[in-house]
Amino acid sequence: MRSFNFIGTWTLFQRESRRFLRVKMQTIVAPALTAILYLIVFRYAMGERSVPGLDVDYFSFLIPGLMMMAMLQNAFANTSSSMIVGKIMNVHVFLLMAPISAGEAVFAFLAAAVLRALVVGGVLLLVLLPFSDLSLAHVWMILFYGICGSLIMGSLGLIGGMWSKTFDDMAMVNNFIIMPLTFLSGVFYSVSQLPPFWQAINAWNPFFYLIDGFRHGFIGTGDSDPWQAIGAVGAMTLLSIMAAWYLWHIGWKLKE
Amino acid sequence: MNALEIHKLGKMYNNTKVALLDVSLEVPEGSFFALLGPNGAGKSTLINILADTVRPSSGSISLLGHELFLERAWCKRRMGVVPQEIAFDPFFSPREILRFSRGMYGQKNDDTWVDELLERLELTEHAHKITRQLSGGMRRRLLVAQALVHRPKVVILDEPTAGVDVELRKRLWDFMRELNAAGTTILLTTHYLEEAEELCDHVAIIDQGKVITSQSMQALLGDVASSSLYLRYAHTLQLSSQDRAALAGFYPRINQGQLCLTLNKLGETSNFDQAYQLARQCFGSPLTVTVGQEDLEDVFLRLTGEKKSEKQGGTTG
Structure with missing residues (x-):
């Protein structure tokens, strides 16, 4: 029976974490600045109005959505960029040659993706909190959705990175799948404002549950049924991790 | 015991291109083994299968008595591979890369050995540079250091001296000789046949995915030459x-x-x-x-040429 390669997994986690910490301007400061710019723009565009259907001002509604969006995008970026750079620079062969199993590799990659998402989310919270009267209604929900969302996006980033052959492929996944799904998931508006048809469509957008549930943790209310959302997010998390593990295990697009 | 026993290994790419056809080889433990063949003969495919970056189509391999495809982790910990293609992580310095490499093989950091490797491979003064700043020869030496950092029992080098100047090449081989004398099995592919003749005690020649000959250097130069x-x-x-x-x-x-x-x-x-x-x-x-x-180069050219003419004869005949 094979024993767990603890040092190997820890080393890979360190490598993947140091990679983003080494380029902090790009990985932490830039997402924070982007979120602040969104806030400034929407603050002046929307004024003091509150969100229909939810008893909350637009600023408090927007902040958790922007935080979660930045966290999701950064978790995705951490694993996908490492995979695609590794493949293009041919460095991924060192990972394949090392005695690191698919489970250990996926664990280390996802742990680093979650760390990056939490660092980005934490920085945003510290920067934005002083400018709002946002509360932390249910901390466990914030953590549950924050971590599950990062795990899902980290897994999708791994899969996207395995699939991509070029930076262009990766940009395509990011711009045509990830960005629309995150933008159209209720970051900037409450889905109760949408026509019934689009509300029904939205119920199938996994990112909607992540953002709505995460926001629920802050403002204490949301668009979706909390238990339905927890079930959907939990299942999605397991499914995406298992898919990433399986594809790594069979060496999909990694081994000839 | 044999360090490596390769049994009827086959590899076909995309169900069409045969890269290896029933290759069987034995690499004795402690040997300095040359795997030679013209470009496209299948050497790198064989090495990539050992390294687990290419999947075999058939056959089996055992490393130090353990089945490679069943006991991957055990075997990988005892194997160090220098890939032919230069690869480097642009984010880190040689020292960091060596620490990470060792860690991924499940071993705690050993700065003394890392320092020794950097010194023997003449990378000490570049140890803190970002790898992007290294020359081609330095990057190749870094690959060698990466393959050795977890002290493997079997070292596999795929064209380790391509692009490395004569003086450094000599020092690299001196280092490999020392490791070999200390009991490490070394399998190498190279296009420098004089070097292979001087260094290696065993030689196998493969061409078009098949083994043409595999024996001790002495026997090859004595009986076949x-x-x-x-x-x-x-x-x-x-x-x-x-x-x-x-x-x-x-x-x-x-x-x-x-x-x-x-x-x-x-x-x-x-x-x-x-x-x-x-x-x-x-x-x-x-x-x-x-x-x-004949020297090794003559034998190599004759044996690989011999095979080609046989095939041509077969095709026209």
């Missing part, structure tokens, strides 16, 4: 198909600017006169004529 006629001309020769046909029995080839003709197996009757007359008919009088025993 023939005496050859070397003719040097004032101008550079090109062997036309007509010349090849005329000299067919003597496996004509150009080696280091000279026309080489195989006379016979050592100890058998010489057919020097016939070879010399035929060469004169084709190219005129040579400047110098020497008769000598």
Whole structure:
């Protein structure tokens, strides 16, 4: 029976974490600045109005959505960029040659993706909190959705990175799948404002549950049924991790 | 015990291109083993299968008595591979890369060994640079250091000295000799056949995915090597198909600017006169004529050329 390669997994986690910490301007400061710019723009565009259907001002509604969006995008970026750079620079062969199993590799990659998402989310919270009267209604929900969302996006980033052959492929996944799904998931508006048809469509957008549930943790209310959302997010998390593990295990697009 | 036992290994890419066909090889433990073959012979495919970056289509491999495909982790911890293609992580310095490499093999950091590797591979003064700033030769040496950092029992080097200058190459081989003397098995592919002849005690030649010969260097140069006629001309020769046909029995080839003709197996009757007359008919009088025993390069060219002509004969016949 094979024993767990603890040092190997820890080393890979360190490598993947140091990679983003080494380029902090790009990985932490830039997402924070982007979120602040969104806030400034929407603050002046929307004024003091509150969100229909939810008893909350637009600023408090927007902040958790922007935080979660930045966290999701950064978790995705951490694993996908490492995979695609590794493949293009041919460095991924060192990972394949090392005695690191698919489970250990996926664990280390996802742990680093979650760390990056939490660092980005934490920085945003510290920067934005002083400018709002946002509360932390249910901390466990914030953590549950924050971590599950990062795990899902980290897994999708791994899969996207395995699939991509070029930076262009990766940009395509990011711009045509990830960005629309995150933008159209209720970051900037409450889905109760949408026509019934689009509300029904939205119920199938996994990112909607992540953002709505995460926001629920802050403002204490949301668009979706909390238990339905927890079930959907939990299942999605397991499914995406298992898919990433399986594809790594069979060496999909990694081994000839 | 054998360090590696490869049994009927096959690899077909995309169900069409055969890269390896029932390759069987034994690499004795503690040997310095040369795996030779022309470009596209299947050497790198074989090494990539060992390294777990390419999946085999059939066959089995055992490393130090353990089945590679069943006990991957055990085997990987005891194997260090230098890939042919230069690869480097642009985010980190050589020292960081070596620490990470060692860690991924499940071993705690060992700065003394990392320092020694950096020194032996002449990377000490570049240890803190970002790898982007390293020259091609330095990056290749870093690959060698990465393969050695977890102190493997079997080291596999795929063209480790391509692009490394003569002096550094010599020092790299001295280091490999020391490791070999200390018990490490070394399997290498190289295009520098004189180096292989000097360093290695075993040799296998593969061509078109098949093993042509695999034996000790001594046996190959003693039993397979023939005496050859070397003719040097004032101008550079090109062997036309007509010349090849005329000299067919003597496996004509150009080696280091000279026309080489195989006379016979050592100890058998010489057919020097016939070879010399035929060469004169084709190219005129040579400047110098020497008769000598084939070196590894001659044997390699003859064996791989021999196989090609057999195949051509088979196709036309």
